[in-house]
C-alpha cells in the first residue's frame with residue numbers, strides 16, 4: 001500500500017510553536033507531551049516570529065495561530081501578539097493558567113488597537129474539576145475558569161476548546177453542558193470548539209496508541225482530494241524550522257524546511273495521526 | 287471514541303500504575319525529546335529534524351511557489367464595461383427586500399444587476415424570488431445553498447458545533463428544499479460560480495464566498511490584507527466582490543485594489559436595525575467608486591409572512607430587531623462582540 005501525498009493548495013494559516021514544548025502543565029492527553037521540562041522545541045523569540053510574519057505576508061497568509069506548550073510562558077508573548085495583530089487576525093491557544101486580570105487588560109488593549117480579531121482559546125477537558133483535573137492536574141480547573149472570567153471582564157470573549165477525552169464530551173448533551181458552564185460564568189456570547197484526541201505523545205500512554213491498520217493509503221484518497229486536511233492549507237513555524245502541521249511537531253520527519261518558501265511542496269500522509277485527521281475531519285483552527 | 291474494549295478492574299489498575307510510572311518518567315526528563323511515542327536524547331531529535339528538513343534548492347523553491355500561484359486558470363468571460371452596477375448578496379428568501387433592491391438599483395441608474403448567491407434559507411416562500419430575478423434579468427452566481435439544493439443534498443452542510451445552530455440551519459434548509467420546485471432547482475444548478483465584470487477599466491471578480499471556496503467566510507477582522515493582495519494577484523483582478531458571511535465591508539488595499547463584501551439582503555447586519563445592505567460600484571475619474579448602501583424595506587410584512595409560514599420566532603426576531611439570534615459561531619471575536627448575542 002503506497003502512502004498518499006497531500007499538496008499545499010494555499011497557505012492560509014500559519015501556526016507558531018511559540019512556547020516550544022514547554023508547559024506549566026503536563027496533561028496526560030497532550031499529544032505533544034509538553035511539560036515543564038520538555039525542550040524538544042524551545043521558545044521562539046520576537047525576531048524569529050517577525051521573520052516568519054514578513055515571509056508570510058509575501059505568501060498571502062490569511063491568519064496566524066499561536067500554541068505551545070503554554071504561549072504565555074514566553075516572555076516575549078505580548079510583543080509577539082502585537083506584531084502578529086499588525087499583520088492579521090490572531091489566535092492564541094492557552095490553558096488559561098496565566099491569565100491574571102492585568103494581563104487580560106493588556107491583551108484587551110492589544111485587541112482594541114488592531115483592526116483584526118484577537119481570539120483567546122482556553123482549553124477545558126471536563127466540565128467539573130474532578131474530570132478536568134484528572135487530565136490536567138490538581139487545581140487546573142479552578143484556575144482556568146478564573147482565567148476565562150478575567151478575559152471576559154476585560155472585554156475579551158474567549159473560545160472554549162473541549163477535547164473529546166471523555167466520550168460524552170462530543171455528544172449533543174455533552175456540548176450543551178459546556179455551553180451551560182460558560183453561560184454560568186456570565187458569558188452571554190458562548191463560543192465552543194471541539195477537538196478529537198490524537199493517540200500520540202502522552203495520550204498514547206494515557207489511553208492507547210494507534211494500531212497498524214490506522215494508516216492512510218492511496219486508496220483512501222477522497223474524490224475531491226485531500227483539501228479537507230489542514231496540511232493542505234497551513235504550516236507550523238517553530239524555533240528550529242517549519243513543520244508540516246501543528247500535530248506532527250514531535251516527528252523529525254514532519255519538518256519540511258527552514259523557511260516557509262521551502263515548505264510549499266507535497267507531504268506524505270504516512271503517520272497514524274493523519275488517519276485521525278482524515279477520519280474525524282480535524283482542523284485545529286477555530 | 288467508541289472502539290474501546292472494556293477491561294476488568296485489576297487489569298485497569300495495573301495499567302493505570304504502569305501509565306503513572308511512564309508519565310513520571312516523561313515529566314522528569316531533561317535533555318530528552320519526545321519523538322512520536324518514544325523518549326530519545328534531544329540531540330538525536332535535533333539531528334534527525336535537521337536532516338529531514340528538506341530544504342529546497344532555489345530553483346525548486348521558485349517552481350513550488352509558481353505552481354501554487356498558477357493553480358487558477360480562469361476562462362470566465364468578461365462582461366461590461368459598465369459605468370455603474372448594483373450587486374446584492376444572499377437573499378435568503380427575502381423577496382420583499384429583493385423587490386426593494388430592484389427598484390432602488392434601477393432608480394440609481396445601475397446598468398446591470400448582480401446577485402452573488404444564497405437565494406434560500408431563513409425567510410418565507412422560497413419560490414417567490416425566482417420570477418423577480420428572472421424578470422429583472424439579474425445575473426446570479428451560484429452560492430453554496432444553490433449547490434446543495436441543485437444536487438439534492440439533505441442538508442446545507444454548515445456543520446455547526448452548537449446543537450442549537452445545527453437545529454436552526456437544518457430547519458431552514460428543509461423548509462427551503464420543500465418550497466423549491468424541481469425547475470427552480472435545476473435553474474440553480476446551471477448558475478456560474480464566478481463572473482468577471484468590467485466597471486470602467488477595473489476588472490472585478492464576482493464570487494460567492496471567496497475565489498477559492500464557495501463556502502469560505504471573508505470577515506473584516508479575520509482576513510489579512512496580505513491574503514487579499516495574494517488572491518488578487520492570483521486571479522489577475524482589480525477587485526473581488528463576495529457575500530456569504532452576511533456582513534458587508536470594504537477594504538481598499540495598499541495596492542489600490544478592492545475587496546468588497548456586499549453584505550446580504552436576507553437579514554440585517556447584526557446592528558440592531560432592520561436595514562439590509564447591498565453595493566453599488568461605479569467608474570470614477572480615479573478608478574472605482576464603492577458604495578455600500580443600506581436598504582429599508584417592509585420588514586414587518588416579511589415578519590408577518592414568516593409567522594404565517596410557521597418559521598421560528600428566533601428568525602422573526604432578527605428580521606424585526608436587527609440582531610442575529612442564530613448561527614453566531616461563525617463570527618470572529620470582534621464581529622461577535624458588536625452584536626447582542
Ligand code: SF4
Pocket residue numbers: 023024025026027029030031032033034035068069070095
Ligand atoms: S495539553 Fe496544553 S496545557 Fe496540557 S501539557 Fe499539553 S500544551 Fe500544556
Ligand code: SF4
Pocket residue numbers: 229230231232244245246247248267269271273274275277278
Ligand atoms: S497529522 Fe493531519 S495535518 Fe498533519 S500531516 Fe497528517 S493529515 Fe496532515
